[in-house]
Amino acid sequence: MSLAVVVAAALFIGVMAYALFAGADFGSGFFDLTAGGAEGGAEMRRQIDHSIGPVWEANHVWLIFCLVTWWTGFPSSFAAFTTTLFVPLLLALAGIVLRGAAFAFRKYAPSIGQARVYGAVFAGSSLITPFFLGAVAGAIASGRVPADGYGDRWSSWLHPTSIFGGLIAVGTCAFLAGVFLCADAERTGHTSLLGTLRIRTLALGVITGVVVFVALVPIQHDAPTLAHGLEHQAAPLIIVSGLTGLATLVLLWRHRFRVARFTAVAAVATVISGWGVGQWPWLLVDQVKVVDAGGAHATLVGLVVAVGCAAVVVLPPLAYLLWFAQSATAEE
Amino acid sequence: MSLLALVAQPAGLLPAREQMAFSLGWHIILASFGVAFPAMIFVVHRRGLRGDEVALRLARRWAKVAAVLFAIGAVSGTVLSFEMGLLWPGLMGRFGDVLGLPFAFEGLSFFTEAIFLGIYLYGWGRLPPRVHLWCLAPMMAAGVFGSYCVVAVNAWMNVPRGFTLTPTGAVTDVHPWRAMFNGRAFLQFAHMWLGAYMLVGFVVAAVYAAGRLRGRNDAHHRLGLTVPLAFASVAAILQPIVGHILGMALGTVQPSKLAAFELDLHTEKPAPLRIGGLLIHGHAQFFLAIPRWGSLIARGSFNKPVQGLDTFPPQDRPPVNITHVAFESMVGIGSLLWIAVAIYWISRWRGRDLAERRWAQWCLVLAGPLAILALESGWVATEVGRQPWTVFGILRTVDAAGDNPGLWWVFSGVLIVYLGMTAGAWVVLRSMARRWRAGEEELPSPYGPAPEEEVAR
Numbered sequence: 001m002s003l004a005v006v007v008a009a010a011l012f013i014g015v016m017a018y019a020l021f022a023g024a025d026f027g028s029g030f031f032d033l034t035a036g037g038a039e040g041g042a043e044m045r046r047q048i049d050h051s052i053g054p055v056w057e058a059n060h061v062w063l064i065f066c067l068v069t070w071w072t073g074f075p076s077s078f079a080a081f082t083t084t085l086f087v088p089l090l091l092a093l094a095g096i097v098l099r100g101a102a103f104a105f106r107k108y109a110p111s112i113g114q115a116r117v118y119g120a121v122f123a124g125s126s127l128i129t130p131f132f133l134g135a136v137a138g139a140i141a142s143g144r145v146p147a148d149g150y151g152d153r154w155s156s157w158l159h160p161t162s163i164f165g166g167l168i169a170v171g172t173c174a175f176l177a178g179v180f181l182c183a184d185a186e187r188t189g190h191t192s193l194l195g196t197l198r199i200r201t202l203a204l205g206v207i208t209g210v211v212v213f214v215a216l217v218p219i220q221h222d223a224p225t226l227a228h229g230l231e232h233q234a235a236p237l238i239i240v241s242g243l244t245g246l247a248t249l250v251l252l253w254r255h256r257f258r259v260a261r262f263t264a265v266a267a268v269a270t271v272i273s274g275w276g277v278g279q280w281p282w283l284l285v286d287q288v289k290v291v292d293a294g295g296a297h298a299t300l301v302g303l304v305v306a307v308g309c310a311a312v313v314v315l316p317p318l319a320y321l322l323w324f325a326q327s328a329t330a331e332e
Numbered sequence: 333m334s335l336l337a338l339v340a341q342p343a344g345l346l347p348a349r350e351q352m353a354f355s356l357g358w359h360i361i362l363a364s365f366g367v368a369f370p371a372m373i374f375v376v377h378r379r380g381l382r383g384d385e386v387a388l389r390l391a392r393r394w395a396k397v398a399a400v401l402f403a404i405g406a407v408s409g410t411v412l413s414f415e416m417g418l419l420w421p422g423l424m425g426r427f428g429d430v431l432g433l434p435f436a437f438e439g440l441s442f443f444t445e446a447i448f449l450g451i452y453l454y455g456w457g458r459l460p461p462r463v464h465l466w467c468l469a470p471m472m473a474a475g476v477f478g479s480y481c482v483v484a485v486n487a488w489m490n491v492p493r494g495f496t497l498t499p500t501g502a503v504t505d506v507h508p509w510r511a512m513f514n515g516r517a518f519l520q521f522a523h524m525w526l527g528a529y530m531l532v533g534f535v536v537a538a539v540y541a542a543g544r545l546r547g548r549n550d551a552h553h554r555l556g557l558t559v560p561l562a563f564a565s566v567a568a569i570l571q572p573i574v575g576h577i578l579g580m581a582l583g584t585v586q587p588s589k590l591a592a593f594e595l596d597l598h599t600e601k602p603a604p605l606r607i608g609g610l611l612i613h614g615h616a617q618f619f620l621a622i623p624r625w626g627s628l629i630a631r632g633s634f635n636k637p638v639q640g641l642d643t644f645p646p647q648d649r650p651p652v653n654i655t656h657v658a659f660e661s662m663v664g665i666g667s668l669l670w671i672a673v674a675i676y677w678i679s680r681w682r683g684r685d686l687a688e689r690r691w692a693q694w695c696l697v698l699a700g701p702l703a704i705l706a707l708e709s710g711w712v713a714t715e716v717g718r719q720p721w722t723v724f725g726i727l728r729t730v731d732a733a734g735d736n737p738g739l740w741w742v743f744s745g746v747l748i749v750y751l752g753m754t755a756g757a758w759v760v761l762r763s764m765a766r767r768w769r770a771g772e773e774e775l776p777s778p779y780g781p782a783p784e785e786e787v788a789r
Binding site for chain 2: 042049053054055060067071073074075078082083089096098099100103104110115149299317320
């Protein structure tokens with residue numbers, strides 16, 4: 001196996017981690033947005049603050065990890081990616097900035113009026129970012145990023161694969177967030193929230209699941225390489241994703257929220273890895289293969305060292321942080 | 333710069349430059365907090381654990397301030413990583429695998445910082461006190477390591493190495509470790525690291541000096557002033573030494589930048605030190621010249637020549653006035669600050685606390701913005717002084733930029749968002765201070781306390 005493949009695998013693990021962990025943080029924006037008025041939605045919003053407050057910055061760093069690994073490991077394809085997908089990347093970035101800043105400001109806002117402004121920005125931008133990142137993924141997967149860059153700035157992402165990619169990203173993020181918020185609400189004793197959360201999460205799960213399977217139709221024509229991959233090497237993952245997704249719905253229905261977290265993560269992780277495996281061996285579909293995209297050999301070695309260091313230095317405290325956040329009880 | 337030269341540039345160049353300078357200049361203030369603030373919180377927190385209630389309260393408040401500042405620092409740092417690709421595809425596409433490795437390690441330290449920040453912020457009352465205190469240590473270490481890595485990339489842009497260019501301009505024979513540990517990185521890092529401690533120390537001290545000016549002369553304000561000022565003072569006194577050592581090699585590695593720093597239009601032997609001055613119609617005017625000192629500072633000898641700008645072809649010269657004024661502002665403010673802190677600590681050692689005096693409190697309030705100005709000037713001087721190159725002598729900034737149209741719109745959007753973020757941070761931090769003064773220590777959620785907390789009371 002070539003080093004480029006190892007680095008690409010590390011990059012893809014970063015993408016998965018970002019989608020799962022930061023995705024759940026972004027998805028909570030949906031519940032914040034739909035929580036209702038300042039009075040009625042207060043408990044939900046406190047729960048969201050409580051759930052993502054300690055972890056969102058650490059989860060966000062996965063994105064930095066992905067960007068850095070990409071430009072260091074596969075520099076020319078990175079430039080092709082940024083020059084072509086300039087617009088959706090910029091919009092995703094705007095969402096990232098507004099989300100982070102507004103979330104921090106809201107926590108210490110002095111009045112309910114200010115909190116509402118920050119809260120609206122936080123919740124709205126939480127939906128913008130996954131949509132445009134999903135669209136970016138759709139553009140790569142449908143072969144619209146030319147190897148030399150400067151592909152069309154609009155038609156590269158305004159097509160069915162990208163639009164469905166964006167919708168699926170928003171849906172999966174919100175679904176994941178819902179499952180985690182259910183478990184958090186149960187653990188911290190906010191049982192009055194559970195009813196709303198559970199119903200909305202179930203609805204999101206059904207809708208997202210339907211969108212994923214509907215998307216398979218236009219992808220046949222719009223992204224044939226990806227469609228072929230999804231029907232062949234990635235088919236088992238898509239099946240597992242469907243099954244774990246269904247299992248999550250059943251568990252939610254039966255109020256088994258703690259276990260549902262695991263099946264929900266599995267469902268989303270298999271969707272994302274389905275995309276990755278489906279477009280294998282392409283880095284930029286139909287344009288550049290992973291094995292041909294690698295930068296200098298010595299740099300790939302260096303990156304493997306960096307990733308190894310990260311696994312030793314970062315993962316244990318990160319695991320502790322996630323456990324720490326999940327073990328919080330009712331107090332602030 | 334002539335009008336013709338402006339017309340010939342790609343559409344992406346000027347707005348990309350402005351946007352990069354603006355977003356980097358904004359982020360560097362918050363990055364400095366990320367580097368230097370944890371150490372200051374550590375000092376007061378540790379003191380607090382030994383029984384000083386005032387110090388413990390200060391640590392709790394500073395942690396909340398850090399939560400706000402680090403959040404907007406994290407997102408404005410993300411903007412920079414996007415901009416590397418969005419604004420400078422010519423740099424990243426060609427040299428990504430040469431300069432990228434330090435960024436990968438910087439990502440590692442950013443991870444460490446974000447993880448321990450989360451644990452620290454939410455650890456009050458949940459972790460054993462000493463364990464909780466020591467969560468700040470990885471953040472301090474990440475500040476050192478992370479700023480080394482980022483500055484190493486900048487240093488590499490000044491002294492590019494770790495690769496070979498073929499006659500056709502392709503990059504081969506890449507040695508990323510040599511690029512990461514280029515000869516300038518350590519000194520440049522030390523300069524930035526001290527600059528971060530100066531910025532944060534003087535800014536935080538200025539906040540408490542302003543409080544004392546308004547008559548809040550309690551133990552809280554005295555400690556809040558002394559701790560950051562002590563950090564800033566040590567940094568301010570070491571900074572001229574590090575800066576001078578860093579500058580000594582400039583005549584060899586980047587003579588055009590040195591000539592712009594010192595406003596040396598023609599090679600002179602010995603060269604004078606010019607204080608003030610601008611380049612007007614091709615002549616240096618309005619400066620005070622100290623004979624021979626230019627040679628001493630740049631070359632370490634009263635007799636050695638300093639290479640003038642006229643020895644470089646016009647297309648290889650940096651913009652002189654911006655570079656020179658920024659450089660002199662940095663040095664001027666830096667000198668003022670170290671003289672001021674020296675006077676302060678000498679008189680304190682002799683039993684007189686100048687911080688009791690109104691005029692000195694005013695000086696301390698001013699030192700905050702001045703420290704910011706000095707750090708910004710330093711970055712302007714080194715970045716503009718490197719022009720017209722992005723990678724010195726290898727890649728021109730014209731070739732690093734993309735040709736995306738519409739960048740002025742993007743820049744306008746960035747300005748609006750950053751203006752909003754600045755205003756938001758200002759309003760929120762001011763309101764936190766106001767509520768703290770009103771005795772509201774915990775700053776509950778704006779949606780009111782949770783029901784079970786009400787029951788618990």
